[in-house]
Amino acid sequence: MGGAVGGAVGGAVGVTACFYIDECATQMHYCQSNTVCVNLPGGHRCDCLPGFIRVDEYSCTEHDECASSQSSCDVNAICTNTIRGHLCTCKPGYVGNGTICRGKPL
Numbered sequence: 001m002g003g004a005v006g007g008a009v010g011g012a013v014g015v016t017a018c019f020y021i022d023e024c025a026t027q028m029h030y031c032q033s034n035t036v037c038v039n040l041p042g043g044h045r046c047d048c049l050p051g052f053i054r055v056d057e058y059s060c061t062e063h064d065e066c067a068s069s070q071s072s073c074d075v076n077a078i079c080t081n082t083i084r085g086h087l088c089t090c091k092p093g094y095v096g097n098g099t100i101c102r103g104k105p106l
């Protein structure tokens, strides 16, 4: 992070006053959920929060391991996406820790 902010904007002919608007501070930004607004000279950008993946320029989403088949759930478990992880719960009729589920003995 960091970096100097300041100095003239190159090629801005005819601009008599030059100051930066912090879009992040003024809420004049379009950063959607799960992002951090980063003020830049002449604009801003939306960085994804740690653990989130980019959807588009303005929004990020939490990594859904369940949807991307990257969960550690048993085939007989229900995968629930959570922030920075996911939960595995054995389906009704199965017992186990979610990673391994076995059919309940009748």
Ligand SMILES: [Ca+2]
Binding pocket: 062, 063, 064, 065, 081, 082, 083, 084, 085, 086
């Ligand atoms: Ca997740």
